[in-house]
Amino acid sequence: MTLGRRSFLKATLAAATVSLxxxxxxxxxxxxxxxxxxxxxxxxxxxxxxxxxxxxxxxxxxxxxxxxxxxxxxxxxxxxxxxxxxxxxxxxxxxxxxxxxxxxxxxxxxxxxxxxxxxxxxxxxxxxxxxxxxxxxxxxxxxxxxxxxxxxxxxxxxxxxxxxxxxxxxxxxxxxxxxxxxxxxxxxxxxxxxxxxxxxxxxxxxxxxxxxxxxxxxxxxxxxxxxxxxxxxxYRFLAHEHCPRATFFAESVFSERFGEPYCMFKLGCKGPLARCDVPERGWINGVGGCPNSGGPCIGCTEPGFPDLFEPFTEAKLPQPLLPPRLEAAIPAARRLERPLETPPSGFPYFSGAAFAAAALAAAMAGLYLRKRRREG
Structure with a gap:
């Protein structure tokens, strides 16, 4: 039996979240x-x-x-x-x-x-x-x-x-x-x-x-x-706090167009303003959700929605400033990781690879712990 990439990701991510x-x-x-x-x-x-x-x-x-x-x-x-x-x-x-x-x-x-x-x-x-x-x-x-x-x-x-x-x-x-x-x-x-x-x-x-x-x-x-x-x-945490793209925000590496795997702040993401656990929990069965699927947060859990958050595809906050020691690294990062085209599935290749690597690491860790328990 063959297992497709989407089915593999869904199964492994569901397994990783079951204890939570x-x-x-x-x-x-x-x-x-x-x-x-x-x-x-x-x-x-x-x-x-x-x-x-x-x-x-x-x-x-x-x-x-x-x-x-x-x-x-x-x-x-x-x-x-x-x-x-x-x-x-x-x-x-x-x-x-x-x-x-x-x-x-x-x-x-x-x-x-x-x-x-x-x-x-x-x-x-x-x-x-x-x-x-x-x-x-x-x-x-x-x-x-x-x-x-x-x-x-x-x-x-x-x-x-x-x-x-x-x-x-x-x-x-x-x-x-x-x-x-x-x-x-x-x-x-x-x-x-x-x-x-x-x-x-x-x-x-x-x-x-x-x-x-x-x-x-x-x-x-x-x-x-x-x-x-x-x-x-x-609703304790901001969507930004658990966003899988948050590290790119911290480094001021932003997507310039939809389909790129970086922070979507410049594309209007309202994650720093909205309280929502979807980036961590997923939408259905631990899978999906706005930033997880390549879409910006539109602030829909907050009072004043939609007026306070429109236009949805324009930034509403000042762009974060980098510490001086990181500024020189950003152009290199942008050159080394060229913007990726969105595949027919609608999911960025980079994002899928990252999820697959995380799922594989979790599975290997589980096998290792099981082996240790048997040996013990």
């Missing part, structure tokens, strides 16, 4: 086992957005969202998603009965998940932008939030307003935190929890949900939140 993620997987399994014992429900609303966060949820890896929903993970129960517009579109009025049960307290306890921003009234004060049943989205949202044990804003639209709130919009789009206020608290005493990104990684949502479930059950304390109500365990 094993603890989080255990946490998620324990949380959904608590769901089974405690019968916690999910109500998912969709406001002004593109449904990209729902698509991202389908790509969860640790664990797979299908395993969670069907309850086939060892020790985990099936998760009851009582309302989700995307998967209930053909239900019509029947779908709204789930919301009515939640409003009457018949689904308690439940977590309210919001995807997409919440639009205000038209400028003239008449009409509406978004309805949920026969009521405005905001009216339904406020009523459901008042009975929820937690409100989770998934994606930058639900967190800050996002693209629907960008310059030129007349819809008055806002995020959940702005609508409810910083002093608002759920029935369990929790503030609005933001999981921003455009879209966020599906794993971010599942891990945040797991932490909230265990906090509600008293197994864990509530998650530590940063100044904009993001879980600190997910």
């Amino acid at each position: 993620l094993a603890g989080k997987l255990s946490l998620v399994r324990e949380a959904f086992a608590e769901v089974k014992r405690g019968n916690l429900h999910l109500v998912w609303l969709q406001g002004a957005g593109c449904s990209g966060c729902t698509v991202s949820l389908l790509n969860t890896t640790y664990p797979d969202v299908v395993d969670v929903v069907l309850g086939i993970l060892p020790g985990a129960g099936a998760v009851s998603i009582d309302f989700h517009p995307t998967i209930m579109a053909e239900w019509g009025e029947e779908a709204l009965k789930a919301l009515e049960r939640a409003e009457r307290g018949l689904l308690n306890p439940y977590i309210l998940v919001v995807e997409g921003s919440i639009q205000g009234e038209p400028p003239e004060g008449k009409g509406f932008w978004c309805l949920l049943g026969s009521e405005t989205f905001e009216e339904r949202f406020r009523r459901l939030a008042s009975k929820a044990v937690a409100v989770v804003a998934v994606g930058s639209c639900a967190s800050y307003g996002g693209i629907p709130a960008a310059k030129g919009s007349v819809t008055g789009a806002r995020g959940c935190l702005e609508v409810l206020g910083r002093e608002w608290a759920s029935t369990a005493g929790l503030p609005v929890v933001n999981v921003p990104g455009c879209p966020p990684s599906g794993d971010w949502f599942v891990e945040t949900l797991a932490h909230l479930i265990l906090a509600y059950k008293g197994v864990l304390p509530p998650p530590e939140l940063d100044e904009v109500n993001r879980p600190a365990f997910l």
